[in-house]
Amino acid sequence: MSELNKNIAVVVGAGGGIGAAVCRRLSASGHEVVSCDIDGERARKAIEGLEGGHHFMGFDVSSESEVSRAFTNIETNIGPIRVVVVAAGLLLFEDNGDRPLIKHTTLDLWEKTFEVNTKGVFLCAREYINLRERRPVGDGRFITFGSVAAQLGGYRSSASYIAAKAAVMGFTKALAREVADMGITENSVSPGLIDTEMLRNTVRSSGNMDAAAANIPLGRIGTADDVAVSVDFLASREAGYITGSVIDVNGGYRMQ
């Protein structure tokens, strides 16, 4: 197969509940997946047992040098990246497990939250654009993660997380404009309450899952696969006329 016909999808944060489900969906729809996470072992597990030749890699999405090295490595040794999904996310709590109120938020917590959730997206996007300018691919796709917390002000998360995710949703639009003439689309998926480690940590500090589900019109917490389906659609060549958008996957928790 010619290099440019490869269908390579890089998933960052692939070791998480949603990231792993995205790897499974993208593999099933014919992508060659590069599963990446700060925890290389989690990245490996995310592609374990999937059919086809996939790859895994450990790097920190908030490190400029590590992101640059990883993208260059993928591009050189695997092939041109068509799809990037940045699912890495970080929601920090106080030492006692409480949600940090603004009045108790340390600068360190604020900065770490932005490092992963926002800076990480920017670093991946910049690498991707530069690589694609040098070697264009048809139907490029860049997919980010917002959050219903950023849209509603958040009941269980932190102000730093809400602000960091709101920044991602704004960045999505700026990026969509900048890469449109390269044939690349850029969209964000905004999950509601999805059953992963991240949600279980927030619910532990604020009540139980049933209480969390009570205000969701579809009557249940979402699954990682509910989200992965949307990512897979956005990554598809058929979704080529959608850009700069935020797709809500929240069971009706927030209706626009």
Ligand SMILES: NC(=O)c1ccc[n+]([C@@H]2O[C@H](COP(=O)([O-])OP(=O)(O)OC[C@H]3O[C@@H](n4cnc5c(N)ncnc54)[C@H](O)[C@@H]3O)[C@@H](O)[C@H]2O)c1
């Ligand atoms: N689960 C939810 O209810 C929910 C709701 C709204 C938005 N989101 C967003 O969806 C995305 C996926 O969330 P999830 O529920 O799968 O979370 P998760 O906590 O299960 O997984 C997050 C993954 O990101 C990885 N990661 C953390 N820091 C990293 C770094 N510096 N570099 C590389 N990888 C790093 C973690 O190791 C982990 O594997 C996140 O962006 C999250 O903010 C989740």
